[in-house]
Amino acid sequence: MNCQNIRELIDSYVDGELDLVNHLEIEKHLAACDACDAAYKNRQALSAAFDSSFNFSAPASLRKSIQKELREISSEPKPKRIWHWRWLATATAVAAVLLLTLFVFRLSPSSDDVLATEIVSNHVRSLMANHLMDVPSTDQHTVKPWFDGKLDFSPPVIDLASQGFTLIGGRLDYAGNRPVAALVYQRRQHYINLFVFPSKGGSESGEKTSVRQGYNIVQWNRGGMSFWAVSDLNATELQEFASDYQK
Amino acid sequence: MQEQTKTANFEAAVLPHLDAAYNLARWLTRNDADAEDIVQEAIMRAFKFFSGFHGENGKAWTLRIVRNTYYSWLQKKRPTEDLSEFDEQIHAADSTNPETILIQNVDRQELRRLLDELPVEFREIIVLRELEGFSYKEIASISDLPLGTVMSRLARARDRLVACAAARQKGGAK
Numbered sequence: 001m002n003c004q005n006i007r008e009l010i011d012s013y014v015d016g017e018l019d020l021v022n023h024l025e026i027e028k029h030l031a032a033c034d035a036c037d038a039a040y041k042n043r044q045a046l047s048a049a050f051d052s053s054f055n056f057s058a059p060a061s062l063r064k065s066i067q068k069e070l071r072e073i074s075s076e077p078k079p080k081r082i083w084h085w086r087w088l089a090t091a092t093a094v095a096a097v098l099l100l101t102l103f104v105f106r107l108s109p110s111s112d113d114v115l116a117t118e119i120v121s122n123h124v125r126s127l128m129a130n131h132l133m134d135v136p137s138t139d140q141h142t143v144k145p146w147f148d149g150k151l152d153f154s155p156p157v158i159d160l161a162s163q164g165f166t167l168i169g170g171r172l173d174y175a176g177n178r179p180v181a182a183l184v185y186q187r188r189q190h191y192i193n194l195f196v197f198p199s200k201g202g203s204e205s206g207e208k209t210s211v212r213q214g215y216n217i218v219q220w221n222r223g224g225m226s227f228w229a230v231s232d233l234n235a236t237e238l239q240e241f242a243s244d245y246q247k
Numbered sequence: 248m249q250e251q252t253k254t255a256n257f258e259a260a261v262l263p264h265l266d267a268a269y270n271l272a273r274w275l276t277r278n279d280a281d282a283e284d285i286v287q288e289a290i291m292r293a294f295k296f297f298s299g300f301h302g303e304n305g306k307a308w309t310l311r312i313v314r315n316t317y318y319s320w321l322q323k324k325r326p327t328e329d330l331s332e333f334d335e336q337i338h339a340a341d342s343t344n345p346e347t348i349l350i351q352n353v354d355r356q357e358l359r360r361l362l363d364e365l366p367v368e369f370r371e372i373i374v375l376r377e378l379e380g381f382s383y384k385e386i387a388s389i390s391d392l393p394l395g396t397v398m399s400r401l402a403r404a405r406d407r408l409v410a411c412a413a414a415r416q417k418g419g420a421k
Contacts, residue, residue: 008402010402011398011401011402011405012383012398015376015382015383017382017383038348038349039409041349042349042350042409042412042413043405043409045349045350045351045352045353046350046353046358046377046405046408046409046412047377049352049353049355049358050358050373050377050378051355053355054355054359054362054377054378055266055270055378056266056269056270056273056274056282057266057269057270058265058266058268058269058286059269059279059283062265062269062283062286062287063262063265065287066262066265066286066287066290067258067262069287069291070254070257070258070290070294071254073254073291073294074250074251074253074254075250075251189395210301211301211303214304214382214384214385214388232384234388
């Protein structure tokens with residue numbers, strides 16, 4: 001790396017946003033180059049100068065007035081109901097059961113929750129370890145047969161280049177205690193990992209979106225397969241991807 | 248959702264970020280009264296859209312709405328000014344590489360003034376990064392900008408601040 005490259009990365013370095021390889025490389029360069037080291041130290045001094053004295057706090061009057069307005073909105077007149085005591089008893093019982101269920105569910109994360117966490121880590125790892133693809137190819141007829149013999153199912157591989165999602169390859173991955181297919185698509189500089197594996201019980205379900213560690217996820221079940229699309233792409237475009245894929 | 252529960256959930260998710268919301272609005276507008284108006288409006292907007300919030304990063308979600316509220320307020324106030332026409336190149340020109348003299352100690356009052364004078368596009372990035380400690384990715388989502396733009400604006404904003412601080416030190420002014 002020359003000084004020009006270093007200066008371009010110096011902010012990411014100061015802010016701890018660099019990957020390990022670049023981080024180490026910059027560290028090495030700074031030890032040897034006074035000019036870049038000065039640029040680095042100046043940025044550090046600048047960041048250090050921004051202490052909490054720069055932060056404005058919300059005035060108490062503003063907080064009060066917001067709370068007041070919220071209370072007004074939420075207590076807008078509603079039709080008065082006269083509760084029968086038997087209804088009340090039933091409602092209390094139902095609420096108790098619900099609360100209990102909620103409590104139990106909170107304690108043990110659902111299997112979907114565990115799976116989602118696993119899938120996001122897979123996505124992150126695939127980008128970090130530079131192991132995005134086992135079979136780099138933009139041709140669906142190359143990617144699909146590649147999975148034959150490696151998996152006990154055949155993932156549908158669809159080219160969406162004309163919709164702006166370029167298929168760039170595939171990879172074997174592991175999630176939910178089984179090998180899964182990971183199809184890799186690209187839009188601009190964003191990668192989409194589409195994880196495909198047979199769904200439990202073969203149930204069909206529509207798209208569910210969620211966000212985890214800043215990554216968007218769209219999940220759906222179709223044709224006996226479970227699909228998980230993960231990306232740092234914005235939610236709208238990722239959903240577009242999901243619906244294009246299902247067309 | 249029951250209205251009461253919604254309000255309680257909303258207050259729990261959003262009100263802890265009221266200081267951050269005000270801080271951003273105050274730096275953007277550079278005056279107390281406007282900042283208060285914008286925060287009040289933004290929080291009510293947030294309440295309206297709260298069903299679209301799914302427990303992700305509440306602070307980023309709130310600040311994104313504050314920022315949007317600020318820009319629509321600005322457009323209403325000065326409709327002639329085209330905000331999208333912010334030219335990176337022009338702004339790049341005056342932030343050439345600062346001389347490599349080491350800045351010893353930065354005068355905070357001076358820095359406050361320098362930050363206040365930065366164009367709003369630079370100012371907001373500095374506030375989000377240096378004062379609120381958001382990651383690049385979070386800043387990109389709050390400000391609806393590509394990650395690359397966030398990085399280059401942050402670099403230019405810092406270049407400017409460092410250059411000014413260095414020049415001041417060299418000139419021997421306080």
